[in-house]
Amino acid sequence: MSNKIILYVLLALSAAPALADDLGKYEDESRAIVTPFMQQLMTENKKAIMEGGVESAIKVCKEIAPGMANDLSRRHGMKITRVSLKVRNPLLGTADEWEQKTLKQFEVRLARGEKPEALESAEIVNEPNGRYFRYMKAIVLQQGCVACHGTGEQLSDGVKARLAEYYPYDQATGYTPGQIRGGVSVKRPL
Ligand code: HEC
Structure with missing residues (x-):
C-alpha cells in the first residue's frame, strides 16, 4: 500500500466517529435556536389575539415570524425558515426536496403513534453546491x-x-x- 492510500484509510477511520459527534452537536445547536423561536411565536400569537382579535394576529404569521427567521438566519449563518406541504405563502413556505421528504416522514411517524411535538429529524447531506447539515422540527397545529x-x-x-x-x-x-402544519427548517453550510 502506498503512503497516500494509508493516509486516506487513516483519515476515513478517524472521520467516521467525529461525524457522528458533529451530527449530535449540530442538532443540539439547531434545537437551541428553533425551540425558543417557536415558543415566542406561540406567545406572540396569543398576545395578538387577546389584544386585537384574530385579524390583528395575521401580522404574527405574516411579518413577525418571517422577520425573526431572517434575523436568526443572519445571526447564526444558517438558513432558518418555516415550510409546509400546503403553503399559504409559496415564496417563503415552499419546502425543498429534503424538507418535503422529511415532512412526509413526519406524517408517517405521526400515524404510527409518535407524539407530534417530539417529531424532529437531522441529517448531513451532500448537495450539488456543497455539504449541509439539515434539521427540521415539526410545527404542530394548536387551538x-x-x-x-x-x-x-x-x-x-x-x-x-x-x-x-x-x-x-x-x-x-x-x-x-x-x-x-409544517416544520421549522435549518440548513447549515458545513
Ligand atoms: C390570524 C391568522 C393566523 C393565525 C391565528 C395563525 N396563522 Fe399561520 N399564517 C397566517 C398567514 C397570513 C400566513 C402567511 C404568512 C406569509 O405571508 O408568509 C401564515 C403562514 C404560516 C406558516 C408558514 C407556511 C405557509 O403556509 O406559508 C406556518 C408554518 C404557520 N402559519 C403556522 C401557524 C401556527 C402553528 C399557528 C398557531 C400557533 C398559526 N399559524 C396561526 C395566518 C395565521
Whole structure:
C-alpha cells in the first residue's frame, strides 16, 4: 500500500466517529435556536389575539415570524425558515426536496403513534453546491391557529376576506389541532 492510500484509510477511520459527534452537536445547536423561536411565536400569537382579535394576529404569521427567521438566519449563518406541504405563502413556505421528504416522514411517524411535538429529524447531506447539515422540527397545529388555518366554518368572514385578498392561492386551511402544519427548517453550510 502506498503512503497516500494509508493516509486516506487513516483519515476515513478517524472521520467516521467525529461525524457522528458533529451530527449530535449540530442538532443540539439547531434545537437551541428553533425551540425558543417557536415558543415566542406561540406567545406572540396569543398576545395578538387577546389584544386585537384574530385579524390583528395575521401580522404574527405574516411579518413577525418571517422577520425573526431572517434575523436568526443572519445571526447564526444558517438558513432558518418555516415550510409546509400546503403553503399559504409559496415564496417563503415552499419546502425543498429534503424538507418535503422529511415532512412526509413526519406524517408517517405521526400515524404510527409518535407524539407530534417530539417529531424532529437531522441529517448531513451532500448537495450539488456543497455539504449541509439539515434539521427540521415539526410545527404542530394548536387551538389558537384554527381561526386562520382551520376548516371553513372556523374562519370568520373577516379572516376569509383578508386571506382571499392577500393569498388567492392559499392552501393552508382545513387543519385540526394536533396535525402537522409544517416544520421549522435549518440548513447549515458545513
Ligand atoms: C390570524 C391568522 C393566523 C393565525 C391565528 C395563525 N396563522 Fe399561520 N399564517 C397566517 C398567514 C397570513 C400566513 C402567511 C404568512 C406569509 O405571508 O408568509 C401564515 C403562514 C404560516 C406558516 C408558514 C407556511 C405557509 O403556509 O406559508 C406556518 C408554518 C404557520 N402559519 C403556522 C401557524 C401556527 C402553528 C399557528 C398557531 C400557533 C398559526 N399559524 C396561526 C395566518 C395565521
